[in-house]
Amino acid sequence: MKIKNQAVVLDNLDWKILQILQENAKQTYTEIGQLLGVAHSTIYDHIHKMEEHGVIKKYTAVVDLEKIGIKHVTAIMTVFTNPQESEKVAKRLSESKEVLEVSASLSENLSIIAKVVAENQNRLHLFIAQSVAPLPGVLRIRTSIITRKYKDERFSIEKWKMESKH
Amino acid sequence: MVANSSISRVLRKVPRENAFYFFTSIGNYTGENAGSLEEFVRKIKEVDAKSLEFHLYRGDFEKWVDETLEDKELAEKIRSLKSLSPSGNSLRNQLYLIVSKRYEKLKGEFCS
Structure with a gap:
């Protein structure tokens, strides 16, 4: 792995290590x-560098x-926001333990998409009604509960x- | 006759985190909210009837009126409306009548 113009550039071995770790992160350096036909110390060095630079x-x-x-109940919540407040809404959602993922979308109006988990539907509703709807800049909320x-x-x-090779 | 201090408490504007937020179903917020009894009366006329049905039968209105606005009398009247099982615009009209009547009464007593 190299740093070129402040960007991380992975070498072939780094890519291979990442593929293996994605399959099973519990595998030892040895x-x-x-699997790759290199010394465990080389693997250690590559993994350590990728951890240090936030790749892993x-x-x-x-x-x-x-x-x-x-x-538990999992739901996908789309929060339509006032553009000026969108960033703050996303940050507040990210701080909630009930929220697993937060993303911004530009599909129609500016919106924040979040994956929410709660004990049951009532708890899910209470969280959205008491902690999301009152946030400044929230215009409306659409929530889909995941059933399967x-x-x-x-x-x-x-x-x-x-795919990128083709 | 209710004491002026109690009336002003019921008629006050509450902080945004204590306002009533209108949903049409679990997690689906309409964008409408009410931060006082006066606003609540107005919103009953404006929001989707589905939202009124959703909150009435969950007991959300009576809970907010009782615990946030601290008007037990109005909370009881809203609670008793459930037993009539109203829906749609009939629910809207009946709820509006109950809440607006109470609001006008309290406002009148407060001013006198």
């Missing part, structure tokens, strides 16, 4: 080294909440690299 933001566990008996998930995957570097 295991990754064996964190390692996390994907927990199946149903399996451990945690009942058909696919749930993260952005795949491997797939993106393959």
